[in-house]
Amino acid sequence: MLDWSPLLLTFKLACVTTLILVLLAIPIAYWLAYTKSSLKPVMETLVSMPLVLPPTVIGFYLLLAFSPGNAVGAWLDQWLGIRLIFSFPGLVLGSIIYSLPFMVQPIQSGFSGLSPSLKEAAYVLGKTRWTTIFRVLLPNIKPALLTGIVLSFAHTVGEFGVVLMIGGNIPGKTKVASIAVYDEVEALNYSTANTYSLILFACTFILLLLIYGINGGYFKKIIR
Amino acid sequence: MIELALQKDLNSGNGSIRLQANLNLEKGSILTLYGASGVGKTSTLRMLAGLMTPDRGKIVVHDEVWFDSERKINKSPQKRKVGFMFQDYALFPNMTVKQNLEFALKPGQDQKIVSELIEIIALEELQNLKPTTLSGGQKQRVALARSLVNQPEVLLLDEPLSALDLAMRQKLQTYIQRVHKKYKPTIILISHDVGEIIKLSQFICKIENGQVHPPEDPSQFFTTNTISGKFQFTAEILHIVKEDIVYVVSLLVGHTVTKIVAQASDIENLSIGDKVIIAAKAFNPIIYKIK
Numbered sequence: 001m002l003d004w005s006p007l008l009l010t011f012k013l014a015c016v017t018t019l020i021l022v023l024l025a026i027p028i029a030y031w032l033a034y035t036k037s038s039l040k041p042v043m044e045t046l047v048s049m050p051l052v053l054p055p056t057v058i059g060f061y062l063l064l065a066f067s068p069g070n071a072v073g074a075w076l077d078q079w080l081g082i083r084l085i086f087s088f089p090g091l092v093l094g095s096i097i098y099s100l101p102f103m104v105q106p107i108q109s110g111f112s113g114l115s116p117s118l119k120e121a122a123y124v125l126g127k128t129r130w131t132t133i134f135r136v137l138l139p140n141i142k143p144a145l146l147t148g149i150v151l152s153f154a155h156t157v158g159e160f161g162v163v164l165m166i167g168g169n170i171p172g173k174t175k176v177a178s179i180a181v182y183d184e185v186e187a188l189n190y191s192t193a194n195t196y197s198l199i200l201f202a203c204t205f206i207l208l209l210l211i212y213g214i215n216g217g218y219f220k221k222i223i224r
Numbered sequence: 225m226i227e228l229a230l231q232k233d234l235n236s237g238n239g240s241i242r243l244q245a246n247l248n249l250e251k252g253s254i255l256t257l258y259g260a261s262g263v264g265k266t267s268t269l270r271m272l273a274g275l276m277t278p279d280r281g282k283i284v285v286h287d288e289v290w291f292d293s294e295r296k297i298n299k300s301p302q303k304r305k306v307g308f309m310f311q312d313y314a315l316f317p318n319m320t321v322k323q324n325l326e327f328a329l330k331p332g333q334d335q336k337i338v339s340e341l342i343e344i345i346a347l348e349e350l351q352n353l354k355p356t357t358l359s360g361g362q363k364q365r366v367a368l369a370r371s372l373v374n375q376p377e378v379l380l381l382d383e384p385l386s387a388l389d390l391a392m393r394q395k396l397q398t399y400i401q402r403v404h405k406k407y408k409p410t411i412i413l414i415s416h417d418v419g420e421i422i423k424l425s426q427f428i429c430k431i432e433n434g435q436v437h438p439p440e441d442p443s444q445f446f447t448t449n450t451i452s453g454k455f456q457f458t459a460e461i462l463h464i465v466k467e468d469i470v471y472v473v474s475l476l477v478g479h480t481v482t483k484i485v486a487q488a489s490d491i492e493n494l495s496i497g498d499k500v501i502i503a504a505k506a507f508n509p510i511i512y513k514i515k
Contacts (some may be wrong), residue, residue: 121314123301123327126374135327139318178329 005172006180014156017095025103033111051101060167084167094162102151110144143215150211154204230281245436254411256421259431265414269380273308274301306370307379313363314356321352328373341369381413418458456503504510
């Protein structure tokens with residue numbers, strides 16, 4: 001009988017990560033798209049770092065930072081009672097950092113692609129910055145939002161290095177599907193590894209097909 | 225009364241220029257800003273709307289200070305009672321025509337103005353369409369209507385009638401006149417079209433080398449008092465051809481193309497696109513009735 005817990009954990013992790021990322025990435029992307037600050041290149045670099053850094057490097061530093069033997073980790077443990085390493089919240093934090101560019105970049109280019117006069121027109125009509133963001137800017141970058149959401153979700157489903165470093169391999173707690181595949185191969189259980197792999201393969205295929213289909217307007221044509 | 229005294233260093237394609245505008249304008253009048261591109265016409269409108277901050281100066285509209293560099297007053301665009309019609313219309317693509325107008329309503333404002341504007345600017349058939357499905361002329365009508373919804377004291381129109389064919393232009397001119405008559409906003413617009421300027425505006429300010437000239441009467445501006453002619457028109461040069469020893473100049477007068485003969489010395493300083501005056505002295509026109 002197949003152990004479903006790694007798969008369930010993977011999708012739970014991906015859902016939580018994506019949800020937090022949407023809330024986090026919209027203000028960052030907005031700031032990056034419209035700022036004239038000289039800090040912009042620094043911020044852009046930081047956001048993009050997870051794209052090029054080996055996931056193990058991110059995982060390693062997170063592990064160091066949050067281990068209870070360290071200042072930050074000890075403080076969190078003592079004062080807030082949170083232990084981030086080898087735990088689900090730790091996985092979420094690692095995934096947020098790891099998938100941040102996949103959410104920020106599409107939304108940022110969505111904002112930049114809008115004519116600046118849309119924002120100015122809303123301001124001249126007396127609308128506040130919040131009203132402008134929620135009623136004018138965001139509704140007009142829906143494809144970018146969808147791309148960000150699906151890419152971050154799929155990317156989190158597919159991560160391996162970061163979760164292995166910070167989460168370890170605790171069944172039912174931090175053992176996600178990608179690690180389960182590795183585990184089963186190590187144990188020479190090829191058929192179980194194959195089942196996990198096939199499920200992941202199918203899910204990511206469907207997800208990506210969905211965004212390309214929706215953003216390309218193919219579904220509208222079929223429905224009509 | 226609108227008082228403008230502004231200074232702003234602008235970096236345009238032709239290097240940097242210092243824009244200086246000193247201007248007083250009666251409430252409810254229509255003024256055109258006229259000048260070559262890149263001299264600061266749009267920037268002047270943007271500073272009035274609060275979308276660009278002047279380096280120093282003052283903007284006072286109906287005794288209300290909108291900007292004063294000395295007293296560090298700079299009202300945000302939201303707090304200035306302006307309507308702005310952007311060159312690219314800036315209609316919100318996610319809303320229908322009617323929703324675009326409704327979005328512009330002030331909190332608690334009577335909805336009635338939306339249907340009123342839809343009627344005046346003849347948008348009934350378009351009101352449930354999204355902007356992407358509209359033609360350029362239709363978009364401009366919607367943009368004009370939307371800029372009037374919250375009943376601005378000052379209406380700024382950035383080249384409202386460019387990119388429109390002749391029939392559309394005349395139609396939109398009529399709409400602008402109609403809304404001006406009804407709501408009486410002070411209108412400042414940018415235009416290059418002589419006929420349009422004379423038809424629509426009471427004053428014209430030329431902007432040259434960053435300097436905004438004092439307002440003048442448009443028909444006086446485009447003619448000059450140095451020529452006394454019985455017949456005098458402003459025209460635009462369309463074409464100059466050499467035929468034997470003379471030149472034939474094709475001209476656009478109003479909406480009619482006409483040709484006149486000129487000597488080499490006459491056309492020395494003229495090139496295609498120039499605005500000129502053609503005048504005739506000492507001749508008697510004959511009037512015919514056409515059936």
